[in-house]
Amino acid sequence: MVDAPVDSVLAAELEEERPRPGLLARARDYARRHPTVVIGGGLLLIMAIVAIIAPLIAPDPLRLNPINRLKPPGEKFWFGADFLGRDVYARTVYGGQISLIVGLAVAAVSTVIGLAIGLTAGYVRWVDAIVMRIMDGLMAIPGVLLAIALISLAGASVTNVIIAITIPEVPRVVRLVRAVVLTVREQPYVEAAVSVGTRLPKILVKHILPNTLAPLIVQATYVCASAVVIEAILSFLGAGTPPEIPSWGNIMAEGRTYFQIAPWMIFFPGIFLAITVLAVNILGDGLRDSLDPRIARRM
Amino acid sequence: MYAYIARRLLATLPVMAVVGIAVFLLLHLTPGDPAVVIAGDYARPEDIAKIRERLGLNRPLYIQFFSWVGNLIQGDLGTSIFSNLPVSKLIGQRLEPTLALAIATIVFAILVAVPMGVIAAWKAGSLADRLIMVFAVLGFSVPVFVIGYAMMWLFSITLGWFPVQGYKPIGDGFWPFLQSITLPTVALGIIYVALIARITRASMLEVLTEDYMRTAKAKGLDNNTLLIRHALRNASVPIVTIIGIGVALLIGGVVVTESVFNIPGLGRLTIDAVLRRDYPIIQGVILIFSGAYVFVNLAIDLSYTILDPRIRY
Numbered sequence: 001m002v003d004a005p006v007d008s009v010l011a012a013e014l015e016e017e018r019p020r021p022g023l024l025a026r027a028r029d030y031a032r033r034h035p036t037v038v039i040g041g042g043l044l045l046i047m048a049i050v051a052i053i054a055p056l057i058a059p060d061p062l063r064l065n066p067i068n069r070l071k072p073p074g075e076k077f078w079f080g081a082d083f084l085g086r087d088v089y090a091r092t093v094y095g096g097q098i099s100l101i102v103g104l105a106v107a108a109v110s111t112v113i114g115l116a117i118g119l120t121a122g123y124v125r126w127v128d129a130i131v132m133r134i135m136d137g138l139m140a141i142p143g144v145l146l147a148i149a150l151i152s153l154a155g156a157s158v159t160n161v162i163i164a165i166t167i168p169e170v171p172r173v174v175r176l177v178r179a180v181v182l183t184v185r186e187q188p189y190v191e192a193a194v195s196v197g198t199r200l201p202k203i204l205v206k207h208i209l210p211n212t213l214a215p216l217i218v219q220a221t222y223v224c225a226s227a228v229v230i231e232a233i234l235s236f237l238g239a240g241t242p243p244e245i246p247s248w249g250n251i252m253a254e255g256r257t258y259f260q261i262a263p264w265m266i267f268f269p270g271i272f273l274a275i276t277v278l279a280v281n282i283l284g285d286g287l288r289d290s291l292d293p294r295i296a297r298r299m
Numbered sequence: 300m301y302a303y304i305a306r307r308l309l310a311t312l313p314v315m316a317v318v319g320i321a322v323f324l325l326l327h328l329t330p331g332d333p334a335v336v337i338a339g340d341y342a343r344p345e346d347i348a349k350i351r352e353r354l355g356l357n358r359p360l361y362i363q364f365f366s367w368v369g370n371l372i373q374g375d376l377g378t379s380i381f382s383n384l385p386v387s388k389l390i391g392q393r394l395e396p397t398l399a400l401a402i403a404t405i406v407f408a409i410l411v412a413v414p415m416g417v418i419a420a421w422k423a424g425s426l427a428d429r430l431i432m433v434f435a436v437l438g439f440s441v442p443v444f445v446i447g448y449a450m451m452w453l454f455s456i457t458l459g460w461f462p463v464q465g466y467k468p469i470g471d472g473f474w475p476f477l478q479s480i481t482l483p484t485v486a487l488g489i490i491y492v493a494l495i496a497r498i499t500r501a502s503m504l505e506v507l508t509e510d511y512m513r514t515a516k517a518k519g520l521d522n523n524t525l526l527i528r529h530a531l532r533n534a535s536v537p538i539v540t541i542i543g544i545g546v547a548l549l550i551g552g553v554v555v556t557e558s559v560f561n562i563p564g565l566g567r568l569t570i571d572a573v574l575r576r577d578y579p580i581i582q583g584v585i586l587i588f589s590g591a592y593v594f595v596n597l598a599i600d601l602s603y604t605i606l607d608p609r610i611r612y
Binding site: 232233266267273278282 | 315439550554558581584
């Protein structure tokens, strides 16, 4: 029997003696190394909490109060009042609910659909040729225009907005997943799995899927940011969430006519929208740096 | 090279075919009778029948498709339901403001973003680099209509430097045209600047570590020659690629910017068509924009050999 080198024995003993850092210490260490994840995640969390507890911190966003119409921001109306005397603060705070629901739903649905298509296309050659041509074609159609066209036909509702934004986002996810699968499928452990007769679904789920998760999480955050912006654009253009539901885009659309005398109707929802998108993007950048250090060094 | 160009041109055919099929099917994949959808909630049965007749919706789907494609090949994009004018004519009337805005934005973005990216990479880690990167993240996050209204409020309403809204064609004089297009260009360009600056920095950082850069420096070349002739030229392929990909962002942004600044271009034509459910116009505009995107990216693909002689096809 060959003895282990003295150095490695010592190192192992030292490892045993050194206590493993606690969860809090590890979290602190992660936050120190990746501050953008904490800043982005924290900002997003605050926006989410504000939207969720909106009924507790804001009055009814639909209550008409014509006597106070177009009242500038002040003690009674923090963000001013709109052309019907409704409280812009209440409407802005409630508006976050729609943006977050749409953002998260589009990110989740497009990731799941894109993952399924991307895995199959990347691994099964004949599917790849057909699917990728369709994806290339869909990617050539500007997402905002495709979404506008879908909404104009299907009618304005939150579900239709989610579907209309998801369709242009799916090809981007498919491309990413497919690219990862094409690299991973050539790895020796996949070849080994094939050689021992592992069935295709098991290879895809057990050996290939885990490799796509890190880039997919990062992509999902960018899809979420893009969905929040596109929802606001659709509502702003009058082809999104129904006007009776306060969403940031709707509030801004209503403010367009009164912009010169009541700019607060556009600025406050605009600031909330920008902060939310910024938070998601910062979180995405932080996750990318944390999950893929090779790209992090370059960006 | 010519074989590659031919191959690349052929490769755009399936893409445009998918775009065509998708645009055609949009109307038919939505639930319910397309004629009812187009006619709107308050239409009379005879209006619905008229629309069905005019769009040929009572014919079998494949005949509708082939006749639509046949017309398309001859440059016939259909007729507007609302104004009864040919869609190609309506698009032609609105093309100038959109083209002017798009070209001005691309030129502005490249002129601002590339130097920003080069400086950020050259002074990597410095305060200038950090400020540029913060701008890149911010610029990418603030939606175009928020920037547009903020700029309009500051520069038009408060300072009075620019007209609040509207568009003056270049035929009315260059100065009024420039005044009307400046704010929309900057508002629309910021997201593009952020995107290009970021990629320029990343691409330059990679090139600056190459051996030939050290050699060039050792030869005693001045910074300008070093950065522009040696580094930027070699870093240009990813930059040009992102400019092409960003055209999709630009097209989405044009629609919104034209609405914010009341510019009578293709974006406004689309929104008006959406509100009136004038479907032939929506189809026509999507086809034109998608075609432009495919064409720009084809041109960019072909430019690689000029930018980087190492690339051979």
